[in-house]
Structure formats: C-alpha cells, structure tokens
Amino acid sequence: MIPQKDLIVVTSAPHLHSPDNVPTAMRDVLIALTPALLAALYFFRLPALLVILVCVISAYAAEIVCLKIMKRESPTRESSAIITGLLLAFCLPPSLPLWMAVLGTLFAIVVAKHLFGGLGQNIFNPALIGRAFLLASFPVAMTNWTNPLDGLTTASPLGIMKEAGGEVLPPLGEIFLGSVSGSIGETSALALLLGGAYLLYRRQIDWRIPGTFLGTVFLLTAVIGGIKGEGLWYPVYHLCAGGLLLGAFFMATDWVTSPVTKLGRILFGIGCGLLVVLIRTKGGYPEGVAYSILLMNVVTPLLDRYTKARVFGRVKSHA
Amino acid sequence: MLVAILSLGAIGAVFGIILGFAGKKFAVAVDPRVEALLQIMPGANCGACGLPGCAAFAEAIVAGSVKPSDCAPGGATLYEQIAAIMGTEVSAYEERKVAQLLCQGGYGRTRMLYRYEGIKDCRAALANFKGPKACDFGCVMQGSCFKVCPFGAIEMGADGLPVIDYYRCTACNKCVVECPQQILKLIGVSHLVTVRCLNTEKGKDAKANCSVACIKCKICEKNCPEDAVHVVAAGEGSVAVIDVEKCTNCGICAAKCPTKSIDMISPLSEEVVLEIGTTPDAGCQACGVCKTE
Amino acid sequence: MQEYVIIIISAVLVNNIVLSQFLGICPFLGVSKKLSASLGMSGAVSFVLIIASFITWVLQTYLLTPLNITYLQTIAFILVIASLVQFVEIVIKKFSPPMYKALGIFLPLITTNCAVLGVAIINIQNEYSLGKVMVHSLSHAAGFTIALLLMSGIRERLEDADIPESMRGTPIALIVAALMSISFLGFSGLT
Amino acid sequence: MKRATFKGGIHLDGHKELTSNLPTVVAPVPDRVYIPLSQHIGAPCVPLVVAGDEVKKGQKIGMAKAFVSAPIHASVSGKVIGIEVMEHPGGSFVPCIIIENDHQETWAETVQPAADPAALTPEELCAILLEAGIVGQGGATFPTHVKYAPVEGKKIDTVILNGVECEPYLTADHRLMLERAERIVAGLGYMLRSISCTQGVIAIEENKMDAVAVMKKAVAGQPNLRVVVLKDKYPQGSEKQLIYACTGKELPVGELPLSVGVIVNNVGTAAAFADAVELGIPLIERYVTVSGPGICHPANYLVRIGTLFSELIKASGGCCGEVEKIIAGGPMMGNTVFSDELPVVKGTSGIVLLHKEPHRAQKEYPCVRCAKCIDACPAFLEPTSLARLAKRSAWEEAEKSDVMSCIECSSCVYACPAQIPLIQYIRRAKQAILAAKAR
Amino acid sequence: MNLKNEFTKGIVRENPLFRLLLGMCPALAVTTSVNNGLGMGVAVTGVLLASNIVVSSMRKIIPPGVRIPAFIVIIATFVTITDMLMHAFTPALYTSLGIFIPLIVVNCIILGRAESFASRNTLLPSVIDALGMGIGFTLALVVVSAVREVLGAGTFFGLQLLPENIPALIMILPPGGFIALGCLLGLMNKFQKKTA
Amino acid sequence: MRDILKLGLFLLLVAGVAGAGLSYVNSLASPLIAQQILQNKLDSFKEVYPQSDRVVDETATYLTSPYDPVIKEVNVAYRGEELVGVIYAVETKGYSGPIALLAGFDIATARITTIKVLSQRETPGLGAKATENKFYDRYKDKEIALALEVTKTPPLKENQVQAITASTITTKAVTKGVNAAREHFIAHFAAAK
Ligand SMILES: Cc1cc2nc3c(=O)[nH]c(=O)nc-3n(C[C@H](O)[C@H](O)[C@H](O)COP(=O)(O)O)c2cc1C
Ligand SMILES: Cc1cc2nc3c(=O)[nH]c(=O)nc-3n(C[C@H](O)[C@H](O)[C@H](O)COP(=O)(O)O)c2cc1C
Ligand SMILES: Cc1cc2nc3c(=O)[nH]c(=O)nc-3n(C[C@H](O)[C@H](O)[C@H](O)COP(=O)(O)O)c2cc1C
Ligand SMILES: Cc1cc2nc3c(=O)[nH]c(=O)nc-3n(C[C@H](O)[C@H](O)[C@H](O)CO)c2cc1C
Ligand code: SF4
Ligand code: SF4
Ligand code: SF4
C-alpha cells in the first residue's frame, strides 16, 4: 500500500518551497527588459539589433564555455548571462564595432563573473564592468553617438549639458520617449519605467535601491538647478536622461552585487545617487551611472557588514 | 664633498645612536629560539598539535609544554631540527600513522532506510533516525571528514564511503575528531590487518543490515595462531578486535572471515615505510602564507 | 582653500595611491585578507606616512636644500624612514603591548613600503608648503586606508567564493584591484 | 482593519480547504497501540508495566521522574505484549510499550472527575496537569505543568491560547475550535486560575473566521477573555511572534515568555486540560489531520495515542500518486519519516503525504544574494550568512551572528530561490555550538 | 653549493615577481612599455648586483644591531648613483620611470636578497644570486610589459604591431597593470599545478 | 653605552663613506646632467623658434606681478641684437595632470610659430597624442588676432583648433596655455613691433 521504502525521502523541514526560483527571477528580468528592447529596436534599428545579438550570443556562449571549463552547474540555464549580455548591449552606443562588443562581453562574463566563482559570487556587476572596460579601452568608439532621428553623430543629451557648447538640448518629451542619441537601451525613459514597475510588482527588486538612488539624484539636481536658477525641468531632465533609469532599476538592483540588508540598500542607493551627481557635474565624464554603481559595488561588502539588522529580541532584558 | 660626508654621516650617527639607545632602553626580551622554530615549522597551521597554530606551537615547545612529535605533519626531519634548536635529543622514534576507515558498508552493501536529502554533513544526516543506513555504527557517507582534511587526503568514493589517500595523510587527526561515528582511526602503517567494522549488534541483526559486518562468528578468534584477535564486549554487544601488540600480520583471520569484515592491506609502499617520518609531499607547500597573517 | 580641496580629492579618489599610483601594493595585497588586519596595517602606514612626511620635509627644507646636497635625498629619506619605523616599533612594543600586538607585525613591512618614501618624494617634487605636505600625506594615508579596507571587505566575502584553484590568493586579489581601479576611473577628470 | 502581526514571515498557500469543512471523524481504535516512552521534550518516562500486564484505558504506564517530563497512559485497555524500539515521529528510535487491545474500553479507576472543579487550588490544578500527562499540543510537546509551576517573583498577566495553526494543510486546531470551543474556554479558565492570572487571549488567524465567530461566542460574557484575529502569515503561530502580535512585547533573546509575563499554549492543550480536570481523563487521544496531495480522502480524526500512521492512512482511503515524503506534523516544521509503521504521539498534529515538488531541482545552488531569506526571517537574522558560516564550520562567528535566535521556522528556506537548505546549516551550527558549550 | 642552481632558481623557481611576489609596485607602474620594463629591470639588477657584492664582502663587520640601516644605506647609495647615471645618459627613460627610480631603494627584492642571501654567503654565490634574481625580475617585467604594450598600445618596443584602433587602451592604464599581472600569475599557477 | 656609541659610529662610518662616494659621483654626473638639461632646453627652443641665434631668459623682466600664473617663463629670441620672437613656457592642468609646453611667437608676422609639449601625464593613446607633431601642426602659424578656440570638427575659421579625438580636455588645456601666452605677447611685444 505504501510505496516502496526506498522511494521515501527523509530530509529536514520545510517540505514546501516557494515556486519562485532563480530561473523564474531571471525570466522576470528579461520580461521587464522587453519594453526597452522594443524601444531600442524601434529607435536604432539594425545597428542596435546587431550589437544586442552579438552581446547576448557571446555572453551565452562564454557562459557555457566557462561553466564547462570550471565544471560548474548553473541553476539559471545561462539566462543570467543573457541578462548580462543584454544589459551590456543596452549601455553601448549602437555604432560600436561588433568585435568590441564581443570583447567587452567576454571580459564581463569571464573576468568579472567566472573568475570569482560564477553566479552569485561576483563582487562587481558584470555588465557594468564590461561597459567600463570598453570605455577605458576604446574611448573614441564608446563616445560616438548617433541621433536616431537623423542618423547624424551628435553628443548625448548629458554631453551637451556638460559641454554647454553650441548644440541644443533635446526637449524633455523626446528624452522621455527615447528619440535622442545615447546608449542602445537607455534612451527611452518610458520603457524603462514600465520594466522597473514590473520588477517591483513581481517583488524581484527591492524598492529601496531605485527609490533612494533616484530620490538622491532628484534632490541634489533640484538643489543644483535651483542654484543655477534652472527650475524643475532640470532635475527631471537628469532623471530621464542618460542611463540613470536603466541603472537604477536593472543594474543597481542586481541581487548579487548589491547589499542584502535593508539599511545597506538605502545607503547603497544614496551612495549611487551622490556619485552620479558628483561625476555628472564635477567629473570628467558627462555620465556617471555605471561608475557610481561599480563604486558602490566595491563598498557593498562593508555595507553588508556594518548594517546588519537588530536581531528580534535583542532588546533590553525584562528579567 | 665634506658637507655630504658630514651631513650624511651625522644623520647616520644620530639615528644609529637613537636606535641603539632605544633598543637598549626599551628592550623587550623575545626568546630567539621561538623565532628560529617558526622558521622551520611546516606552517600549515593545521592545529593537529591542539594549539591554535604553528606560532603557538613554537612557543609551547620553548615553554616545554609539548613535544616535537606533537606536530604530526612535521615528520622526523622537523623533530631533528627542533631538537637541534632546543639542544635536546630526538625523542623516541614514532611510527608514521595514517587515518583508516573502519567501515566497508558502502551503497549496495548495507541496507538503507531512506533516501537522505539535505546538506552534506554527517551530523545533519544522523539527526534523522541515526542516518540513512540501517546500521547505526557505520559511516554516514556525507563526507564531513572529507571537508575537514586540510591536506586533501580524503575523497568520497563511488560507493559513498570516504577513500583515504594514505600517502597524503599526515595523521593530523582532524578527520578522526570530526567523524561523529568515530569510525576513523589513526593506525600505524606497519599494522596491516584490521577489523573494518564496529557493529556491536548481535550477529543475526548485523548480518540482516550489512553484508560486510562483523557477525561475531569467532572464526577469526579460533584461527588466529597468535591469539591476537578476539570478539570482545563493546557497547551493548560485542565486536572483533585485534591486539596490535600480538598481531604478526599473518593475515589468516582476514582470509577466514566469512564476511570479509577483516582485511589486510599495506597502506604505504615499502620504500615509503622505510623513510618513515618524512613529510608527505602534498599538503603544506611551505608557501608561508599562513605566517604572514 | 580650494587648493587644499583639490589636493585631497586628487589624492584620495582621482590619483589613489594604490589604485592608480601603484604605491604600497605589497601591503595592499598581503595584508588585506582580514578586515581587522587591514585596519591595523592602514593605521600603521598612515602613522608612519604622516610623521615621515613631516620629518623628510623638514630635512629637505632645512638641511639638504640649504647645503645644496639634494642629491642625497633618497638616502637621507630612507634612513629617516627606516629608523623611524624601527624606533616606533621599539617604543610601541615597550609601552603599549596591545597596540604592538595589533600593529607590530606590520611595522617592519612598512620600511619596504614604497608608499611612505613615494609620498615623501612627491611632497618635495611638488614643492609643497608644510601645510600642503601635511594635507597631502594625510589624504594619501586616507586613500591608502580606504583602498585597503574596501579590498579586505571584498576579500572577506571572497573567502566563501568558488574561485578557480589557480586564481586563488594573489591572482584574484589583483583582479579585484583591477576592477576596483576600473571603477575608480570614474573619478578621473574630477575637479 | 489592519490585522495585528509580526515583521517578516511569508505568505503560504494553506491548502486548508481539503479538510477544514469536514467534521472530525473518530478514528477506528486499532488492535494494537504503540506508546512511546518519550512523547515530550525532556527526560523519557520510566515504564511501569512489563510484558504480560493487563492495563486499562487511562492507566498510567510510564512515570515521569524528572521535573521536565510527563507520564504516559494506556490509550486502550488490554495486555502489554512487550517494549520494543520503534521509529518515532520525532526522527529517532524510541522504546514503545505495545498493548494488545481487548476492545473492552474499560477505564482505569484513577480516571475520576474532580469533585468540585471550581474549588481546586492552583497547586491541585498544576498536579492534574502533571498527572494527566499533558504536554503542549502545538508541536513542541513541552510538558505543560512546567509552564504553570510557579516561579518566584514572576507574575504572569496574560495567557495566550494559540489557535493560529499557520502550517499548511493542518486543520486539527481549526476543527477543535469549531467542535469543542467550550472545552477550550473552560481549559483556559483553569489555566488562568492555576496562576492567578486574569487575562486570556485566544489568537486566531484571519483565514479561520468561522472559528473566530465560534470562539467569540464561547467567550461572550467573560470580559477578561478576548479573541484576537491575526493576519494570515507564516509563522504567526510561533510563540515569540505571537506574543509580539498580541501584546507588542518583544521577547528578549534567550529568555522565556514568562519574562514578559506571558504563557502561550495551544488550544488543544487547553481542551486537554479541561478534560483532565472535569472528567479526569489523561491525554490519550488527540485531533490529527491526515492530508496532503498524497492522501486520497483527507480528513481530521480523533485518534488514540499509539495508533499507527498506516491505520489512519488506510482510513483515509490510502495513498494516491507517487508519494515522496511522509511528514509527521505540518510541511513547514514537521519531520519526514521513512515508513508508515510508527505511532501517533501526543504531539502529532498531522500526517501529510507529499508528492515531489515540480519546481524543485535536485541540487542546492550557490546563493544569489537576493536577500529573500533575510526579508522572510521573522527573527531578523541573515540566514544566508549563517549558512555560509556553518558551511565553513565558523561556529563562533555564527554564534556571534545570533544563530541561536533562529526559531527554525524554515521561512527562509521556503523563500530561497536557490533552494539552499539554510535551516539545516543553521541547525548544524546550533548543534555544534551546544556541543561546544556542553564540553 | 651549486652555482648553476643559484642562478637559475631566480629565473623560474623562485622568480621574484611571479613566485615570491616581490617588487609588485614597479612591476605594475612602469610596465606600460617594454622599454620601461626592461630599463627598470636592468636598473634593479645593477643595484642588486652592487649591493649584494658590498653586503657580502662586509658581512663580517656589520654589527647586527644596525644591520638593516646599514644595508639600506648601501642600497640607497647605489640607487642614487643609478639615478644620476640614468639622468645623465638615458634622459628619456629617466623621465618615464620617474619616481620609481628612487623607489628601487624600497624594492623588497634587494633588501630581501641582502638580508637573506648576501649577508650569509661569500662573494661569488652572492654575485650569482644577484644576477639570477635580477635577470628573473627583468624577464618578468619584460613579459608583463610586453603583454601590456602589445595589447594596450599595439606596439612592441615602439614598433607598431596592431592597427591603430585595435589595441585596448585599458591595458596601459592602471587597471591594465593589475589585469596583466593577475592573469599572468593565474596562468603561472595553472602551469605549475600541471607540471607538479 | 659603549655599544650604543659603537652602533652610532658604525652607521656614521657607513653613511660617511656613502656620502663621500655619492658626492664624488655627483661631482662627475651633475655637470653632465646640467648640460643635458640645458641642451634639451635649447633643442626645444630651436624646435619652437628655429630662426634665432640666441635665446635669453627674461622672465624676471617681463613677468612682473600680477601676471597670469599659467606662464612660467618668458624667453626672448634674438637674431643678432634684434628681438625677433618670444618663447613662452606655460603650464596648465590637463585631463590627468599638469601639461607643460612651449609656445613660440614671431614678432614680425604676429603669428604663433609652433608649440611643443615638454611634459604631460595624459592618457597614452588619447591625450598623450598632444606630444605628436601632427598636433603641434594644428597651432602652427596661427594668427594671434583672435583668441584660439577648440572645435571637434575640422576648423572652419582661422582661430579654430581641432581637438584630438576624445581628448577635448587635453586640447583645451593646451589651448588655454597658448592663449595665455598670446595675451602676454600682445601686451608686451606686439606693441614693440
Ligand atoms: C528549561 C525550560 C523551562 C521553561 N519554562 C517555561 C516557563 O516557565 N514558562 C513558559 O511559558 N514556558 C517555559 N518553557 C517553554 C518554552 O518557553 C517554550 O514554550 C517551549 O520551548 C516550546 O516553544 P515553541 O513551541 O515556540 O518552540 C520552558 C522551556 C524550557 C526548556
Ligand atoms: C515556526 C513556528 C510555528 C508555530 N506554529 C504554531 C501554530 O500554528 N500553532 C500552535 O499552536 N503552535 C505553534 N507553534 C508553537 C508555539 O510556538 C508554542 O510553542 C505553542 O503555541 C505553545 O503551546 P503548547 O505548549 O501548548 O504547544 C509554532 C512554533 C514555531 C517555532
Ligand atoms: C581611460 C580614459 C582616459 C582618458 N584620457 C583622456 C585624456 O588623456 N585627455 C582627454 O582630454 N580626455 C580623456 N578622456 C576623457 C574622454 O575621452 C573625453 O573627455 C570625453 O569622452 C569627452 O569626449 P570628447 O573629447 O569627444 O568631447 C579619457 C577617458 C577615459 C575613459
Ligand atoms: C534584478 C536583477 C538584476 C540584474 N542585473 C544585472 C546587471 O545589472 N548586470 C548583470 O551582469 N547581470 C544582472 N543580473 C543577472 C545576474 O544576477 C548577474 O549576472 C550576476 O551578477 C552574475 O553572478 C540581474 C539579475 C537580477 C535578478
Ligand atoms: S586523512 Fe586528512 S584529516 Fe585525516 S588524519 Fe589524514 S591528513 Fe588529517
Ligand atoms: S567516515 Fe565519518 S565523517 Fe567521514 S563520511 Fe563517514 S561518517 Fe562521515
Ligand atoms: S533563520 Fe531561522 S528564524 Fe530565520 S527564517 Fe530561517 S529558520 Fe526562520
């Protein structure tokens, strides 16, 4: 009557588990990235498609080869690598030579991820390392932006803001929809907001990081804008332009490389925000999202260590 | 030229004097022997000596609270070096030992009660009905010993039991302490015949659960020409035990044992046994990393 | 005032002594496995760095330059540093055994730490006033401390990571340093 | 209205509808019962009978010698045929007194209702708790008389009856509250009297509003008793979380509920107390839920202690599908057992048969640092860090990270997308720390 | 004592950079071009040789109390001499090595060899040791800088190897130093494991 | 005490010998170094302003306070006794450090002769391209009527200089130095013509 004895499994409680697992989480991120992907294809057409394909395919291939070589198993069936590839492509200019995109992806997957032990163990956000690597290696190609409307080479909105030389800033509406020059996946604020909302709804990301990140940038730029006498459009522009939304919703929130404590995440978001504004206004680059997140990745282990929650019951004894 | 000589000389002299003065004035005695010992310690910081590391061991040697041979990984060469520094004689020669497993009940040989799922930790597995095996005395096969061996001498075999690389084993005792079933034992390499079962249940029960258990049949006892093996009382029952003092490694009991729970192996090749005490080649590579921390 | 701010930002972030100037790599790699140890090391380095900067500046300004024997700079500076380190070690050992326990093993390493001599020389090269020398060396000490602490935080986390056998230890530490250094590129051009 | 609750925890699919609307069935009394000598936390009993003895229903057959222990009683009348070591639902092997049932159901002489329950002193009430072998029915099987033994200088101001039943599948407490509400309230009354405490709280999760209504009716007219409705969240039934939800007090680490003036008991414990006082019947039967996807006809049973699991499974129409696990208790806290030939004990609240979970892979994967375990932990621990420390045997560091505060609710494991059995690592660490302390 | 062994050990088995992890700072800082790497290596070898000679011949008369300061003075002297000579004769190299020339003084290799070898051995082995270690260090620097120069600038000894837009600039930036050295060390480890 | 003195004495001896040795080497090397530096400087002057036969450092004369801190030296070029040009040494802050350069001005034509970067710490492959002749040529023979401007596209106007690709900052820094020299030149020398 009872099934055969050796079928019975004995193990520790619990015997129920959430249907949420790593592959479903990765799938959610891919779903959330779809609007931005569509926007990118719509605005940048073939060049963007090529860069995206090249990045995703090489990320996937690199992941498989690494897993083989290092004899590891992956719970995500390599979809985390697809995310890395996709996100990396999203922060590259559409005109980037494809071989450079491959190189950056390889660096991201091999050096930033698998040398550290693979999924879950890397310190730095692989996609961002890929971008920073490419920016430092090929600054010329990496700062060559095409405007999707006329196909001409123009500076990105933030570049124009920083240089303040001649070119006119595109209007806020264009920035919101995404018909401006910039990295493949960063231009459409609308698409990114949709994706971010989906991730929040699915509880795959904690509101604390994007919330404090965007909040800090907004507050600081509002103050700076106030000093400059610019008005409210200025902070809103800062929020929507460049890679801020992409970074805040998809990259700063990467589980692996952000703090695990709630307070840590708040500090992480604030730190990212401070650094973005610092780099955008005072630094050598027009855009600082990638660096700010990477720099906060560096601080994450310390944040985790010093922001542990008070354990339940660690209160003054009544006895 | 003169300016250079004078000023540089002056700087030199001033600092020389200050240092000399400070060295005298603020001198703190450190036993130079401790430093000398530290230089020659294997540096694995394995803790086999029962102290928190090689540095502590060196201090303890100077303090006289341990003997050189307490450092198992060190081997005879080290004992001689220590003796040289301490100006003592090398203590009596100690035979090299290796850890051996006193259970042969791998998958297919011992009846299993259930399929264990969970962390690879023998104590964790034991928490459920004393482990997945019907025999309560054998190896739980979750490899806790494998995890603690600092010298990579243990691997988990295909039948689920740990396999010990006797050449790599330094007798550091870590696995012996770790094993919750206490079925790992340090055995001198010249003892070739071993009872590989600690099951003290009645023969019938033992046999029902495991095909390689000691079934208390006393055939070994009857056949031993040296009267070296006996089924002796242990726990709530009994089990065969070999008296190593009397055993001559003739191997008769191993040949006669109906369940083959006694076996005869020579853990190390003869050349290695002859060089007894040399540090095994694997393990501590004397990279010195441990010394800097 | 602004000059001081620039010196500080430059030394701590933009031209971080370890991550972009490559000074003091040995302790950065050697003593960053544990956070506690790296705290000790950065304390010791900062201490010696600041005192040595002061003494070498005085030496340069009041002895070497007036006597026109600046070519003795290297030898004089290193003598000062070596003696200083040894002196500090002896004194701490005597008067504060707990501090010696914490810092002691790092002190001898500092003599051959090029950060100390490097900063002393840069101080002179840049023709800083005493005030700037102090700010400059303090900032570099802070930069060193920050880099070391961040590094050891990361390495403590890596303790549990499944790093390929041949990359364990120094190789992965160098890769971490590389990625940190890439991240610090974000500060370049900061004014 | 916002329901009282605690911070952290997880939302589970309760699967309670399988049994919650079915009236409890009196389980067939088996031909043989197997009564373990240890059915509680604390020292095992000393047997009072030997093979061949005739015993009567309710007769004490095992004696508690230590303070933290509880006696055991025969649940049927008949003949003792021996004492044998058997599998115990707690995950161990324990000697059991085996009684051949004569189906006469003759009561022992000792089973006598109290002459005047209202006149019993606290000491007498406490003695009844001990004599009746009452242990916590909430799962921990802590001997109840110990909780009610007076402690110098401590004043209890609230007794909380735990009717939360946050474990999926289990509805035994739910049915008990529906069917025996007045026994529960009576038991609560004796509890309050035995420690001269005034306030009684009956805590029920919002998913059992019918029970809430019944209990509210049962306490009507007793202003010192109230029913508190709590949010449906696991592990709401855990003592510390329950105290926090009901009283707002945070039980300090390492201290007992009585340090905040609270005692928590399961509703079944209260009912058993009432039976012992008013009828003199010791704890020889209990409500057991038999449920789960592996059971053909899930149901609740009133079961004699010592009945084999197999009899109850048979009564429920047997197994269906490929059963992977047999769980004694609920799926979040219960133990897996490796056969169905083992007895129901005082703490067996349910028997749940599960199939393989389709979304579970065979392997544990590396932690992806998603912090879902941390967000789920009602004790505000970092399960992932604790597991990591345990993995490399850093027991001291684990202790410093408060591993001992883990209430072993398994919320973290449920939440973990990487399928890490965090709780096993945590238990391993606790075990090692306790072992080191003992040394 | 086997002189050949003393010589070769520094080149492979106890390579100061790859095996003993000494002299990391210059190995990272000046290896942006093979030219610099080679120059640095030669300079270090020169100082190492000279100081080993002097230390070894003075080893009997140096009082232990001031052993380290004395060694340092000796080393610093040779470093200063090297500094002057390079300034006078190889001005371009002098500018590109910059502060790392005086910093040779704190290169752990030199003090390390003085302390652990020259002060305990006679002249000839000390010379051999210095040459072995120096050449080993120089080779290591050349390897690192070759990797960085080829990948980062597309040149080798200034000769254009790769087309303009191919090289990854990062390799001659600070991160490139860490990457090159880290990967080389990893490869060495892997290689070592295989042969061992 | 004797020990301490002995240590001091020994170090004095070693340091003294070292000092002696060093000062001897220095006495040999320093003229070489000095000469080498001078030669370098003269060579640079020649490159920037080839048509002179004598260059005199007249910084003290021309740089009276307050002056632009960018300008470090004012070297005046003579052909025979005639003042024909000026070579400025200027220093500005580039992308990752100071950039020191020479800028030559011809009095007769009122044009920049050319420039030469003496030292810089810009990124190799990017800002460091500022040391290439190709880059110097962008300043060669520019009129000084208007201040120079940096553009990213090929220059359309006489006073425009094209930036090195992806190194606008470096180019701007160099241009800033040249412009400072230009102003000084206009103020002090253009009138002299
Ligand atoms: C030695 C000991 C003494 C205890 N004393 C009391 C007590 O006086 N009052 C009380 O309410 N609970 C007491 N408990 C019970 C615990 O607080 C708790 O109720 C029991 O361990 C089961 O809790 P759980 O089901 O939440 O795990 C005691 C437990 C132990 C181990
Ligand atoms: C995670 C967890 C969940 C629990 N859930 C319940 C529950 O649903 N119902 C219950 O009565 N006890 C539950 N308990 C046990 C209580 O903490 C407490 O021990 C019990 O209510 C005390 O009553 P008792 O001694 O009468 O069993 C739970 C304990 C833990 C640790
Ligand atoms: C590693 C690295 C090094 C750089 N070095 C320089 C440099 O030496 N000089 C410079 O002007 N800009 C340098 N930059 C900055 C950018 O190339 C440039 O300032 C920015 O993208 C503006 O582009 P633009 O010059 O086309 O206006 C560097 C950037 C990176 C990533
Ligand atoms: C919410 C979320 C965000 C992620 N963001 C990134 C990212 O920014 N960059 C990246 O390389 N991978 C990202 N991943 C994928 C994966 O976590 C990442 O590759 C790990 O860092 C690899 O260990 C993300 C995954 C999730 C679930
Ligand atoms: S097998 Fe490993 S752990 Fe066990 S004694 Fe030998 S060396 Fe030690
Ligand atoms: S020998 Fe011991 S420690 Fe090793 S696997 Fe078996 S039971 Fe576990
Ligand atoms: S750590 Fe313990 S208390 Fe926290 S969720 Fe996990 S099992 Fe529950």
Ligand code: SF4
């Ligand atoms: S829930 Fe699992 S994967 Fe997520 S942090 Fe916790 S242990 Fe890691």
Ligand code: FES
């Ligand atoms: S610290 Fe720079 S070489 Fe060691």
